[in-house]
Amino acid sequence: MGYVLRTNNLSKRYGNQAVVNDLNMNIRSGDIYGFLGQNGAGKTTTLRMILGLIKPTAGEIELFGESLSGGRARAMERIGAIIEYPGFYLNLSAVENLEVHRRLMGMGNKEIMEEVLAMVGLLDARNQKVKNYSLGMKQRLGIARALLHHPELLVLDEPTNGLDPSGIKEIRQLFRDLARQRGITFIISSHLLSEVEQLATRVGIIHRGWLLEEIDYDTLQRKTRNYLEVMVDDDKKAAYVLEQKLGVSDYRIAGPGIVHLYDYLEQSDKVNLTLISHGVGVKQILLSGDSLEDYFLRLTGGESHA
């Protein structure tokens, strides 16, 4: 699978203050990339550099296999974006705002405007001036604008800001459908773990300008799921009993005398009884594990607003 976006040691400094440090981001085609970090971690600065709004102090950005410095215009034709806040010309209606976008993107097809407005549920309000829109409506219009030119990559900075819970659910579903049906790649930045958890297929965790981890969501889930920590006198014998007598295959020996068991989470008594009845000494059984939040906290050294 090809890479849509790669950064190589991307850095941004303001005087002595480093905002983004040697960031190496790898986003594959079709990914819904959750870019997770606290407020001020460097998410928006990174996204701004990707869009050419801020010039990096060092490093490179490669979009669609081409360096951003050499082929910015070509890359921007294939990207849709909302950065921080969807800004609009308030004196214009939704359709007129999209018309401005259509012109600046050099697009011919006018009909697409109504199609995207219908997609985000704004068709009935299309002739209303944007100054009368709520923040949620502006956010939807921002998404419509980002989709108008059939982008291959959508860069969305906190896209559910201002949306009510049902709106968040609808937009989330829209993103999933777009990823599935049109193969659009997403970068969605958020400081909300729940947001990333429900959408992302890949997660990048940024903290104080450093990309701490970039990981597939499935792997992350494996790392953060709950397990029974069984402390025994003989881990090999315990593994044999678990496999033969309880039919367990989802376990791992985490250390000498420590078995992590990912099944039977609600039946620790049965595990205990089975092990003891087959001659394995059980010292302790604990329900343990990391939630995504614990995992995030551990990575960021205990600081969290996420």
Place this chain on the structure above:
Amino acid sequence: MLNVIYAELLKLRHSKIRWLVLLGALPANLVTLGAFLPRVTPDGTSAAIDIQDMFYRQGMFLIMMGPAIFALITAYIFAREYQERTINQLFSYPVSRVNILMAKLAVVFLQIVMTTVLSCASVFIVVFLMLLNNKVDVHMIWTGLKTNALICILSFGTIPVAAAVSMVGKNVIPTAVLGVFTTIVTVIGEIGHGRQNIMFPWLTPFWPVRDLAQGIADNDGPNPFAVPALSILSITFLAGLLYSIVYYSKHDVHSGS
């Protein structure tokens, strides 16, 4: 490029720009109508309506209002992108920042032309009525039109400075202050009627208007300060444009900017 200019024009739909244009044009029209006041020649006969006088009054007032009105129009076109936070989107298009700047300047020029044309409305009406009576001095109309064309071009000379102030200030206020300040200087300069006053770049458009007054006032030949004034205006234009190009194409767009 045409698409970019069209998009820039589209942004002004339903905006306050049309009121600014009218505000710039209206006083010139009102003052021009002063030419209809009854007048007598030194020999006691009634004086006819004087097109030259009308163009002169129109030009005078357009130049008085121009610095403030054109600065405000420029500020609105540039600073609103920062104030309405559309700059993030604007700079994410596959269009170079320099092209965006040029399109914006072109739109400002169009607004200057529109203000100038509207400020001539009452002169045009009078000319039309005179045409019906075959009493038109075609040479004077041509001179008036040339004067207004020069006003447009010379007024545009200081626009890059207003654009630079708008993009650095990211707000309408600094440019409005510049506009008010230059208008005050312009009014004082026009009242003084001195030939050298045109060397102040915002007063250079006064040069063709003052020349139009040949025959009305006691002027003594072509203005010797025209060449230095045009040189100063050209330097102002180029310096403002160069700074705007460098700033617009290089500056980082941050949160809230």
